[in-house]
Amino acid sequence: MKYNFNPKNKSIERLFDNLMKYPMQTVEPKTAQSLSRYKTIRMLNRKEPKVVIRKGVVGLKPNVKLRKKGNGFVFDIF
Numbered sequence: 455m456k457y458n459f460n461p462k463n464k465s466i467e468r469l470f471d472n473l474m475k476y477p478m479q480t481v482e483p484k485t486a487q488s489l490s491r492y493k494t495i496r497m498l499n500r501k502e503p504k505v506v507i508r509k510g511v512v513g514l515k516p517n518v519k520l521r522k523k524g525n526g527f528v529f530d531i532f
Contacts, residue, residue, distance in 0.1 A: 460526035
């Protein structure tokens with residue numbers, strides 16, 4: 455399955471650039487809260503969490519690959 459994600463905030467875009475290199479990142483709690491409000495992230499976490507968002511920690515599960523496409527990102531789920 456593929457999900458497209460276009461962040462509107464520069465700090466979230468920078469976070470996803472870093473998540474492509476390392477699957478777990480620490481961020482400010484306010485940034486994690488704004489990330490959880492995106493519709494695509496909520497759709498990804500519907501049945502089982504694929505993007506883990508806890509108080510200042512954001513991570514990707516091992517079955518999720520993230521790649522850059524144009525101005526946004528694509529989640530590939532295996």
